[in-house]
Amino acid sequence: MFQVFVLLTSLVTVESASLRLDNQANEVAVMIDVFAEKHWLSVNVTPTETVDDAGFLRRVTLDLAGRVPTYVEARAFADQSDPNRRTNVINQLIDSLEWALHFGNVFDQIIQGKHAGDGAFVEYLRRSFQEGKRWDNLFRELLVGPWTTDEQKSAKLFLKKRVQQIDELTNDTSRVFFGVDISCAKCHDHPLVFDWTQDHYYGLASFFKRTYEFGDNKEIIGEKDDGEVTFVDVDGESHTAQLMFLSGTVVTEPLADTKFKMIREHALNQGNYMPPDFRAREQLVEAGLRDSRFFSRAIVNRIWAYLLGQGLVHPVEQMHSENPSSIPGLLEWLAEDLVQSEYDLRRLVKGIVSSRVYQKASVWRSSDRKPALEHFAVAPLRPLSRKQFALSMVLAAGTTSHDQAKRSGEVDTSYRQMEERSQSLVGALDDRSDRFQSSTGEALFMSNNDKIQSLVRNSKDNLVSRLTAIESKHEMIEMLFWTVLCRAPKEEETEHLLAWFKQNEDNPVRACENLVWAIISSAEFRFNH
């Protein structure tokens, strides 16, 4: 690999020292760029320029902390001349509590999908990220436990929400952890993809067939010591599925220890749960980690998609031989690196956001056609998740308390308070998804709801009140732009807004409120770009 690396770097221009990296993620970032540069050459695409500092800070803060930067953060970053400033800010963000708090939300969405939003599960994920828990361990905890302490108990919510529907359990496990939607293969072998047959679908389902709820209040997610899945193929022939992982690996079940079986049955009859000696879900976890291609590539691809708008394999749940990585070799390299690093997600995230690929501008100025997103030669526009959007509105239009909390070491409390305040907005906003579309519901809510109106209404220490305290309209506009959009206003914007104030001279406070509304509901604020 090292030779390839030297060969490739000699082909590509090495950018200014400001983007050179000085930490362990260095290698990851450099390799991402090497693969990307090679790909761009081969498809004859010239990538766009690097995003400016202000744009970078907004993007990476939204991605890692789930909110826009504060005025103080934005100004401080703009004033730095340290060539390592981007690396420094990445390190600060990923070491901060806010990263764990935000990634708890991000992974709740990834893992739970439509079941997302259970507070206990989010807290479990937040603790996990804070402790630096490895992805393989997290996966094991979700599927097999331990679930003894109160803190661990929430981990079983992945199974708990799906245990009554074996199809959902099978397909969601496959989609979320292995990047494979095999629901098509339930009724027939996949029509387009030779990888997936009914054997795969029912093979995977077999690992869950024995899972059931035990106890008076169904408080235990237990497993039986037998249970087979049978299915009928398109010719009407009946089959019994083997315990088979997606890779084709079949797990054979050892002969049962009859003495243990008796003891166990006795315990169960007494109402005490006792796991069987052969545990099918544990076998699935082991099989998935042994042949780690699916498991490692799936999470790399999901995190890539989260940070760059689309997976290297797209859609993220369609990883199969007919649908290769759009930058050849990169997904495989990152996945292998993740395995080597013992599933250190921080290293992966840090590596991606440090890369020049991530730090491309979203503006396409060339007269050439804008390259497709799959080449990652220009940064995508990504709608904020509803939580990011709500939290950012509360922060940008609100007081400066978060900056104060950062200084006094009360970030956790402050973040949660803002989150709580933003909670009542979240439900009315459009969710970020592959098929994001703005709804008139959100536009009506933003335009007319009193909750939004009260965010921008002049009140003690909020943005409007701080702005109206400033004498000079120029300074006021500067402060507004840095606070909300994390950048300086352009000349024509300043001019337009000066005219706006002139037009509304009779009521400057109201003019300011309406201006803050216009800027937090502008497209620039709604997207990560």
Next chain:
Amino acid sequence: MSQLFCGSNDHGHNRRLFLQGGMASALGVSLGGMHASYDPLWAEELRKQQKHVLLLWLAGGSSQMETWDPKPGRPTGGPFKSIPTAATGVHICELLPKMAKLMNRVAVVRSLDTRVGDHGGATKLVETGRGREPGVDYPELGTVIGKELAQRESKVPDYVSLYLATEGHRRPNPGFLGGRYAALHLNKSLKPENIELPTGLTEVEHSEREALRRFLSDRFDSIRKASKVKGYNSSYARVQGLMDSSSLFDLEREPRKQRDRYGMTDFGQHALIARRLIEAGVPMVKVARAWWDSHADNFESHRELVSELDHVMSTLLLDLEERGLLENTLVITLSEFGRTPNINKDVGRDHFASAWSCSFTGCGIQGGTLHGKTDEDGRTVADGKVGAGEVLATIYQAVGIDPEKKYHIGPRPVPLAPEHVVPIHTVLA
């Protein structure tokens, strides 16, 4: 033309916008060459072309025995008689005397066998025409219809859903179609949420700050040219139109006589709103009436509910017909399932999905027809068995939507109605 909107002068301006918006799409296809200025004749033409669906959703499960498929004199039949109707050979329950006179316009399907007998699962099944499938979040039928029948640049909502009861309440799920197609859903009051000016803001300020928002957004868009930004801005562009259409929900603007005609019940007034919406060009309206779940005292509750349905539905059909709207409006009565032939110890009927009924009237429907039949006690389908998929395909076909049209989720094609399902041709015109 006075019938197009409620008659108030307030709408002159909106009407023009709406018509121009509609023209843009209609002219391009079928009326090519005409100039797109305001012209009452073309407006009339357009209004005629717009197809609508009005779904009367009888939530909780209405009894087929006490409505469309009576079994008088049988042990399962209950106390009510059956009566002849304007459709030769079609008898319905005596609780529907007003509808009986209109049955030459109505088609009844008596042979639904949908198997699923829990409210949630059955609703999902009937709303999407298929069972749950992991990985695919199917949109509810109203969402699909609203999307397919929508006029481009329309100033009115594409889909309005009224469901003010708490029992069985569900927000229509746009599924994989996404938020852009979500229904304007009324569940708290008859006024849509967020459709009026926020407290303390004048109309002028409201539109000026929107202009400012647009200025900032357009700058952002001009250097990025992404469809997502265009979509974002266009959703704000619809705000004013929707705010203007708030009067459609205001029944004070409707003559007292009309309100009385529909009856001063919630269901009656909601049906009147539905008619106003359809008249203004809304393609899809759903009005839910809850709660039909008569596990006890089935006959008492149905005496009340069916009589109300009789009055409201007959008034609605006649009103639509008088206004020339019925031929382009498909009116449906549908539930998540029917009710058991067996009468339980509480004189109730329980959930029953094996042999039940629904009705279709208006657009694309052959009135006075019957499809399928049940055995003499109504326990099983004796002839013409159909499922939720067939109902869905029939609805689409009736209003000119191709049931085999496909949406794509990634590489996977998903037909509007399930594969291998055909519409119920007996009831189609």
